[in-house]
Amino acid sequence: MTIRRVPLLFVSLVAAVALVATGCSAEADPTTATTAPPPADSVAGVTVPDAFTAITVIPIGNAPLPFRGSDGKYHVVYDLQLTNATAEPATLERIEVVDGLKPTKIIASFSGAALVDTTCTFGDCNRLRSLPAGYVDTAVIAPQESRVLFIDFTLDSLDDVPTALLHHLYGTGAASPAFGTPGPIDYLTTPVAISTETVPVIAPPLRGDNWIALNGCCEPGFPHRSSVMSVNGKLNNSQRFAIDWKRTNDAGEFYSGDKTSNESYVDYGTEILAVADGTVVSILDGMEANAPGTLPAHNPELAAKLTVENVDGNHVVLDIGGGVYAMYAHMISGSLTVKPGDKVTEGQVIGKLGNTGNANASHLHFQLMDGPSLLEADSLPYEFKSFDYDGQVDPSAIADADDYLSGTFLQGKLPKSESRTLELPLNLAIVDFP
Missing domain, CATH: 2.70.70.10 (Glucose Permease (Domain IIA))
Known part of the structure; x- marks a missing residue:
């Protein structure tokens, strides 16, 4: 695949990956038990349904901070790392960014050329990349491989920006820990809080x-x-x-x-x-x-x-x-x-x-x-x-x-x-x- 390089390329470095931690505890004494702290990757008010997730999703960098662009709209911009954590190929067909508190409300959706398009050189295309950010020619993620996905969307008002986001993945992949023949995948995952910091x-x-x-x-x-x-x-x-x-x-x-x-x-x-x-x-x-x-x-x-x-x-x-x-x-x-x-x-x-x-x-x-x-x-x-x-x-x-x-x-x-x-x-x- 050949995609023409845009002139004036300047590549430096970096950001901070939001680490996802898990933990376990010994059986609690019911007479002395206290409320357990929320998981490190939780966001207040957001519930993630339990599901087997062939493609795992981790945010890259800090919580996205909405800002106003010269188009008069408010922009939310962040990156995700996707990993096929199974022994079977997985294909990302569509990813929807939804309101974390109202998961049926779709904020943005990316599929088709927005994920991969070998004929596109700029615009809303080729958001799915190899590591660290090279072009790919397919939305298939091989077993044990990872991808970067670039997310950005606009809203007319700052009041329209949700307090948190979830990600709804559609495609094909292993449907269970048994890693059987790939089948349809459809699940919600990975809450991302919207930053409440002040824009510099x-x-x-x-x-x-x-x-x-x-x-x-x-x-x-x-x-x-x-x-x-x-x-x-x-x-x-x-x-x-x-x-x-x-x-x-x-x-x-x-x-x-x-x-x-x-x-x-x-x-x-x-x-x-x-x-x-x-x-x-x-x-x-x-x-x-x-x-x-x-x-x-x-x-x-x-x-x-x-x-x-x-x-x-x-x-x-x-x-x-x-x-x-x-x-x-x-x-x-x-x-x-x-x-x-x-x-x-x-x-x-x-x-x-x-x-x-x-x-x-x-x-x-x-x-x-x-x-x-x-x-x-x-x-x-x-x-x-x-x-x-x-x-x-x-x-x-x-x-x-x-x-x-x-x-x-x-x-x-x-x-x-x-x-x-x-x-x-x-x-x-x-x-x-x-």
């Missing part, structure tokens, strides 16, 4: 017009939504809500002149800003610029030099309080103006946009996460205080572009920009920052 609200990391949210949330056809990695003994995704910010000129071009020169790119050298008051946790500086048009991970000689520490290129991690960390990647060597321990204020220049690490063209990779380590942290959604929304880039234009991102990309720009507050620009949004 930040200032923009850049200034100026014609910024495009490359590789943004939420469908899995583009990085970073599907950048699950196997690190620290678990599957993680710290990039689930990351954006590669890249700027065009007024003609819609990412560069003018010599495409092999970093200085020809409109965004190269742009000042990068602190999105909130905070403290510098870590930096990396001194990595030289890449030549445009070549992704180091796809060049054996360059790939051999990539490590967990330098895949992001020159970068900065800020602690902006409340357990939230901001990460900026691919900056110009020597442009960083901060060091670990420095206090920064919102809007302060911390460096300049470049093309270092695993990048094939200049851009700012920006993300929020719940810890300082790219290996341990889970990705966090966020909303900007304000920006002007200018329309959308056609995803076909990006998918069909060469590795220099040649061409023009503002055909979907609105006649007049729209002022927005408390929203996250979604994939390929055209944005003006004040």
